Every structure is written in structure tokens, then in C-alpha cells.
Amino acid sequence: MNMKKSFIFLFIFLLLNLGGCDTGQKTFEAQSADDASEISQxxxxxxxxxxxxxxxxxxxxxxxxxxxxxxxxxxxxxxxxxxxxxxxxxxxxxxxxxxxxxxxxxxxxxxxxxxxxxxxxxxxxxxxxxxxxxxxxxxxxxxxxxx
Amino acid sequence: MIFVNAFIVGGIICVIGQVLLDVGKLTPAHTLSTLVVSGAVLDGIGLYEPLIDFAGAGATVPITSFGNALVHGAITEAEQNGWVGILTGIFEVTSAGISSAIIFSFIAALLFKPKG
Amino acid sequence: MAKDSKVSPTQRAYQKIARKHEAKRPVMKNCIKAFLIGGLVCTFGQLVQTGYIYYFDFTEKTAGDPTVATLIFLATLLTGLGVYDRFGHFAGAGSAVPVTGFANSMASAAIEHRTEGYVLGVSSNMFKLAAAVIVFGVVAAFFIVIIKMTFFGL
The missing domain is CATH 3.30.70.1350 (Cation efflux protein, cytoplasmic domain)
Structure with a gap:
């Protein structure tokens, strides 16, 4: 029982974190892309x-x-x-x-x-x-x- | 391009030197001294820098540019530090040229034997 | 040549013939040689300067120093190897007027007087030609700047 709970907990934990990373990644990319493309000349x-x-x-x-x-x-x-x-x-x-x-x-x-x-x-x-x-x-x- | 300008202007300055030697019958020392003083005078009037802008090395390689550099260094220092700048600034720009001539000549005397 | 009215017609005639047979300097030929060689030396200098601008961290203004140092180094080397004097004989002012000629005069004097020792020979004779150039350059620059400052401000 404990093993199963731990697994589910781990699974949810990973899911949340990876999901979070993804969002973080997108934001980071958008920032640097904006930065480079927006240097108006x-x-x-x-x-x-x-x-x-x-x-x-x-x-x-x-x-x-x-x-x-x-x-x-x-x-x-x-x-x-x-x-x-x-x-x-x-x-x-x-x-x-x-x-x-x-x-x-x-x-x-x-x-x-x-x-x-x-x-x-x-x-x-x-x-x-x-x-x-x-x-x-x-x-x-x-x-x-x-x- | 700048290479053509350099060739022509450098050539002309050397021809002036040749005329001083052949027609003026001056010694090399007199000729070069005349050219150096001319370079100094031209910079005093403000004409040598435009010549450098136009001809690049055609104006900086002949010995006339030495006179120009002496005046230029003196004026630059005088602008910043007043009259004493004339004395402190004269060798400022020409330092590289004179130092390397002395150093390399000395080293050459260490390494090479006189020929003929 | 002073006009001496006491010169007899025969003497004057003789002077005229003697002048004709005086060793003439091929001025035109010398000038063409000086133009070509001098032009080439300066063009080479331009190449060196451009090289310093493109391949090193120098600007047009700051590249002058390493360019001059390089040319002086090469001229001194060629003088030591005996090549410069041969080429100088041919080129006349074309080799004497550029800064390479200045370096050559110092190097050749230094090498020539090697046998007299480094203090009395090399160092004391190095500036044989260069001294006139430096002295007149500095003195001229001094007066020119003083005149400029006194009468024209700066």
C-alpha cells in the first residue's frame, strides 16, 4: 500500500514538475526571442x-x-x-x-x-x-x- | 582605393626628395631634414592630416610624417596641459618609431657583420 | 657661377664645353625610379596597416604605431642582410625618403661601426644621419607650435 501511494505521489510529483518545466521553458524562450527580435534599429x-x-x-x-x-x-x-x-x-x-x-x-x-x-x-x-x-x-x- | 592613393602620394613625396637631391644638389641629410620640416609646417597649417585621410600610408610612411607627428603630439599635449605640453608632447606620437629604430639597430649590430 | 668679366673669350668657350661634358645626373630616370619604388614601399605600408586593422584589435588611428615599428623592423633586417643597400643604390630617394630609409641609415651605421665596440662604435655612430632629421624636426616643431599658440590660439 505504501509503495503504491509512493508511486502515485512520485508520478503526480513528476507530472507537475515536468509540466512546470515546460511552462518555464516557454516563458524563457519567449523572453530571449523577444529580446533579440525587439532590438529595433x-x-x-x-x-x-x-x-x-x-x-x-x-x-x-x-x-x-x-x-x-x-x-x-x-x-x-x-x-x-x-x-x-x-x-x-x-x-x-x-x-x-x-x-x-x-x-x-x-x-x-x-x-x-x-x-x-x-x-x-x-x-x-x-x-x-x-x-x-x-x-x-x-x-x-x-x-x-x-x- | 586607398592603395592607389597611397602609391601615388608616396611616390610624389619621394620624387620631391629626388628632385632635392638631383636638381637642388642637396645631401641626403639636407634633403631629409627639409622634408621633415616641411611635414611639420604642413601640420602647423593643418594640411597634413587631410593628406593622411586621403592617402593613408602614402602620407604616414615618408619621413615627412615624422615632422607631422612631432607637431601633432606637441599640439595635443599643449591643448591639455598648456605651454609645458609642447615639450612633453613632442615625442609622444613618434615614440614607437624612434624607439624601434634604436632597439632594432642595436640588435642588428649584435647579430650582423658589416659587408664590403 | 659668378660672371667674371676678366674671363677671356677662350676661357669662356672652354667653360661652356666643360659644362657640356660634366657627368649629368639622369634626373628624369631617377625621378621615375623614386616614384615607383617610393610608391611601392608606401603601398606595402598600407597593406601592413590594413592587416593590423583587420586581423588585430587596432583602429585606423592606433594602427600607425605597429605599422611603423614593423616597417622599421623589416628595414633593419634587410639592412643587416645587406639587401637594403643594393636596393637603395637603385632607388635613390625611393628608399631614402620613407621611414625605412631612416631605419636603414641607423642600422647600417650601427653595424658598420661594430668593430669599434658598442659604446664608442655602435651607439656613438648610430645617429649619423638620423640626428639631423630629429634635431631639425624637433626644433621646427617647437617653433611652429609656439607660433601657432601665440598668434592663432590652438
């Missing part, structure tokens, strides 16, 4: 569009986190003599359109590589917001490094 996309309107900018790559955006400008040819000017022009224009967040502009090749990689991860939804923040901190550090 609207601010970045707008920034890219804005900046590409500039005459001297040939291409742009941008990644955003909430309202902060990091933009790389691709400038080719003789326009490259005026990179400092172009960076200022782009930054002013972006800050006018995005007064709530920080804007960082770069023409450094390394930043382009880092932002392109981040963009890829974001579109593949392989990155969490925390990872994005950490990676952008690195981008920020690289942007401000050097003499």
Missing part, C-alpha cells in the same frame, strides 16, 4: 538614410541602442581630404534629427568593421540587448582612442 536606419543624403557621403553603416546611435560614413575619392568637415556636418545633421540620444560619427575602417558585424548579428537575431550594449561600449572606446 529604426533609429539606425533613419540615421543611415539621413547621412546618405549628404553629397560627399557614399555609404553609411549605423547601429543603434534605444536612442543612441553609432554611424560610420564611407567617403571615397578626393572628398577624403575633407573627412573632418564631413564628420562634423553629419554629426550636426544627425543631432538635429535625434536630440534625445547621443550620436557618434566615425570614418574609421575599424568602426565600419565592428558596426557591420553588429548589424549582421542584429538581423540574424543572434544577440541580446546586454551583448549589444557591451559591443557598443567597445565601439565607443575605439572611436575615442588614439591621438
Amino acid at each position: 529604426k533609429v539606425a536606419e533613419d540615421a543611415e538614410k539621413t547621412v546618405k543624403e549628404l553629397d560627399r557621403v557614399d555609404d553609411a553603416t549605423a547601429v543603434s541602442n534605444k536612442k543612441d546611435v553609432y554611424v560610420h560614413l564611407d567617403v571615397r575619392g578626393f572628398d577624403r581630404f575633407f573627412l573632418k568637415d564631413i564628420r562634423k556636418e553629419a554629426k550636426d545633421k544627425l543631432e538635429a534629427e535625434n536630440p534625445d540620444g547621443t550620436v557618434e560619427v566615425s570614418t574609421d575602417k575599424k568602426i565600419e568593421l565592428e558596426l557591420t558585424e553588429l548589424k549582421q548579428k542584429l538581423s540574424d537575431q543572434e544577440i541580446t540587448r546586454k551583448q549589444l550594449e557591451d559591443d557598443l561600449k567597445k565601439v565607443d572606446k575605439d572611436l575615442k582612442a588614439g591621438v
